[in-house]
Amino acid sequence: MLSEPTSLPDVILMTPRRFSDSRGFFMEAFRQDKFERQTGLHVSFVQDNQSLSAKANTIRGLHFQAPPHGQGKLVRCLQGGIIDVAVDIRVGSPNFGKSVSVELTSDNDRQLWIPSGFLHGFRTLVDDTIVGYKCTSIYAPNHEGTVIWNDPVLDIDWGTTGACILSERDNQGTPFTSFVSPFKYEQKA
Numbered sequence: 001m002l003s004e005p006t007s008l009p010d011v012i013l014m015t016p017r018r019f020s021d022s023r024g025f026f027m028e029a030f031r032q033d034k035f036e037r038q039t040g041l042h043v044s045f046v047q048d049n050q051s052l053s054a055k056a057n058t059i060r061g062l063h064f065q066a067p068p069h070g071q072g073k074l075v076r077c078l079q080g081g082i083i084d085v086a087v088d089i090r091v092g093s094p095n096f097g098k099s100v101s102v103e104l105t106s107d108n109d110r111q112l113w114i115p116s117g118f119l120h121g122f123r124t125l126v127d128d129t130i131v132g133y134k135c136t137s138i139y140a141p142n143h144e145g146t147v148i149w150n151d152p153v154l155d156i157d158w159g160t161t162g163a164c165i166l167s168e169r170d171n172q173g174t175p176f177t178s179f180v181s182p183f184k185y186e187q188k189a
């Protein structure tokens with residue numbers, strides 16, 4: 001498992017090792033002990049999600065769950081490809097409002113660790129894209145929130161976008177300028 005920093009501290013790119021042979025390949029998609037050793041974090045995943053987006057250029061996000069139900073997510077692409085996006089929304093963070101965009105595909109095996117305190121969203125690059133992500137907290141619909149994906153203030157790199165497909169909820173996301181984040185930045189000791 002290779003771990004690499006991204007432009008946003010606390011958001012980490014993980015790439016498991018592939019063992020290829022004549023049959024195909026094997027990989028440990030997740031190992032708690034290695035994940036914790038490499039990141040210095042203690043994680044406990046309690047929910048594993050999977051979504052299929054039938055069309056390229058589908059955008060899901062930008063979503064969060066408010067405390068005490070904040071979710072850390074380990075995101076991977078099981079089929080197809082996505083631009084995965086995380087936005088720091090921890091009030092007081094030196095990176096508040098900054099985003100990172102990473103291409104995750106079923107071929108590059110990359111996984112993005114997004115801690116609680118960040119918005120998450122993705123855009124599909126091809127039809128029939130399947131995304132999976134483990135979460136550190138269970139679904140709490142009354143604590144969900146959505147920030148509009150294309151707020152110019154956020155200036156997110158989604159790659160080139162044409163007409164996008166979004167859910168009704170995501171089309172009506174809160175503008176970032178009127179969004180009051182429930183997360184506070186806690187400086188590491």
Ligand SMILES: Cc1cn([C@H]2C[C@H](O)[C@@H](COP(=O)(O)OP(=O)(O)O[C@H]3O[C@@H](C)C(=O)[C@@H](O)[C@H]3O)O2)c(=O)[nH]c1=O
Pocket residue numbers: 049051060061063064120121122139167
């Ligand atoms: C997220 C979620 C949804 N649902 C239900 C509610 C709804 O009827 C249906 C579809 O939900 P949504 O439209 O919210 O699905 P989606 O837009 O894919 O939401 C997801 O987007 C990505 C970007 C995330 O980061 C996730 O945390 C989650 O918010 O599934 C659950 O039962 N459990 C869950 O954990």
